[in-house]
Amino acid sequence: RAVKVDWRENFGRSRIVDFQGPDGQDAAYGTAVLGGERYELDAFGTALLPVAVTELVGELQLADGTTCAVRVVQDAQTARCTR
Numbered sequence: 001r002a003v004k005v006d007w008r009e010n011f012g013r014s015r016i017v018d019f020q021g022p023d024g025q026d027a028a029y030g031t032a033v034l035g036g037e038r039y040e041l042d043a044f045g046t047a048l049l050p051v052a053v054t055e056l057v058g059e060l061q062l063a064d065g066t067t068c069a070v071r072v073v074q075d076a077q078t079a080r081c082t083r
Helices: none
Strands: 014-020 031-034 037-040 046-050 056-061 067-072 078-080
Touching (some): 031 046, 031 067, 037 046, 067 078
Parallel strands (some): 014 078
Antiparallel strands (some): 014 046, 031 037, 056 067
């Protein structure tokens, strides 16, 4: 007898977004706080974000401790923060 199992809830769609500081440089090793969720950035300022239906708004914390506002629009591959 076969059992039907629905695994779709265990998977989500994600996208890669490159974050930049206000000077246009990669936000290496920073942290993006978007919609209450924290995303640690790698050496290139890149993070894996969920695919969003709307834009994500929050704060980018740079490695030197400074912060700036950031907005990630739908389907964006790059997000640059503003002060």
